[in-house]
Amino acid sequence: MMIPAKRRSFLQSAAALALAGGGLPLAFAAGKIKPGERAALIVVDVQNCFVPGGTLPVAKGDEVVPVINRIATAFENVVVTQDWHTPGHASFASTHAGKKPFETTKLSYGQQVLWPDHCVRGTDDAALHKDLKLPQAQLILRKGFHEHVDSYSAFEEADRKTSTGLAGYLKQRGIKTVFVTGLATDFCVAWTALDAKRLGFETYVVEDACRAIDLNGSLEAAWKQMKAKGVQRIQSEDIALT
Numbered sequence: 001m002m003i004p005a006k007r008r009s010f011l012q013s014a015a016a017l018a019l020a021g022g023g024l025p026l027a028f029a030a031g032k033i034k035p036g037e038r039a040a041l042i043v044v045d046v047q048n049c050f051v052p053g054g055t056l057p058v059a060k061g062d063e064v065v066p067v068i069n070r071i072a073t074a075f076e077n078v079v080v081t082q083d084w085h086t087p088g089h090a091s092f093a094s095t096h097a098g099k100k101p102f103e104t105t106k107l108s109y110g111q112q113v114l115w116p117d118h119c120v121r122g123t124d125d126a127a128l129h130k131d132l133k134l135p136q137a138q139l140i141l142r143k144g145f146h147e148h149v150d151s152y153s154a155f156e157e158a159d160r161k162t163s164t165g166l167a168g169y170l171k172q173r174g175i176k177t178v179f180v181t182g183l184a185t186d187f188c189v190a191w192t193a194l195d196a197k198r199l200g201f202e203t204y205v206v207e208d209a210c211r212a213i214d215l216n217g218s219l220e221a222a223w224k225q226m227k228a229k230g231v232q233r234i235q236s237e238d239i240a241l242t
C-alpha cells in the first residue's frame with residue numbers, strides 16, 4: 001500500500017520522537033539530576049567530632065549519614081574530607097588566653113571564630129563516622145592541619161593563599177560539577193561550595209544531606225551568600241539514584 005508523502009513524514013517524525021523519548025533516562029523524564037562521570041560528591045567532615053557525643057557537636061549531625069549513603073550510590077566519584085587539627089590549633093579557644101569557645105579573635109589572616117578543641121589529628125574524635133558507606137570514595141582529604149591557619153574550605157585555607165590541591169586534583173580528573181554534603185552547612189560546607197563555584201565548578205549543595213551549627217545567624221547568611229554566588233541549593237530527592 002502506498003502511504004501519502006505527508007502522512008509518511010508524520011509517521012517518521014513520530015517514530016523519531018518515540019525513539020528519542022525511549023532513549024532518555026527515566027531520571028531525566030522525572031526532572032531529576034543525574035550525576036555523570038564528570039561529577040563528584042564531596043562529603044565534608046562527617047566525623048565523630050561533629051555529631052552528638054563529639055567535641056563540637058552539630059545538632060542532628062548524625063542524620064546526614066543515611067542521606068549521604070543513599071545518594072552516594074549515584075556517584076562514580078566521591079571525595080571525603082576530614083577536619084584534622086594539630087593539638088593547640090589556632091582555631092581552638094583554649095589556645096588563646098582568656099578566650100572562650102564561640103568568641104572570635106583576630107589572627108594574622110583576619111577574624112577567626114574560636115571553637116572547643118575538636119578533630120585533633122589521629123584521635124577517635126577525628127575519625128570518620130563509622131556508618132558512612134562510601135566504598136567507592138577515591139580521595140580522603142585532610143584540612144586544617146597547619147597549626148596557625150584554619151581551613152573551613154576543602155579547597156583553600158583561611159589565609160586565602162594556601163591551596164589544599166583539591167581543585168587541581170578534580171580538574172585533572174575531568175570533574176566539572178560538584179555536589180557538596182556534610183557538616184556543617186554554614187561553615188565547612190558553605191566555604192567549600194563557595195570556593196568550588198569560584199574555582200569554576202558547577203556547584204550544588206544538597207541541603208538535607210547537611211546540618212548546621214547556626215551561630216549568630218550564620219546559616220541564613222551562608223545560604224544568602226551561596227545564592228548570590230550561584231551555588232545551587234537542592235534536596236537529595238532531586239538526584240536520580242539509578
Ligand code: VGL
Pocket residue numbers: 044045050083115152183184185186187188189
Ligand atoms: C567546622 C568549625 C570548626 C566544620 C570545622 O566542619 O564546619 N566548623 N571546624
Ligand code: ZN
Pocket residue numbers: 083085091115118119144
Ligand atoms: Zn575545625
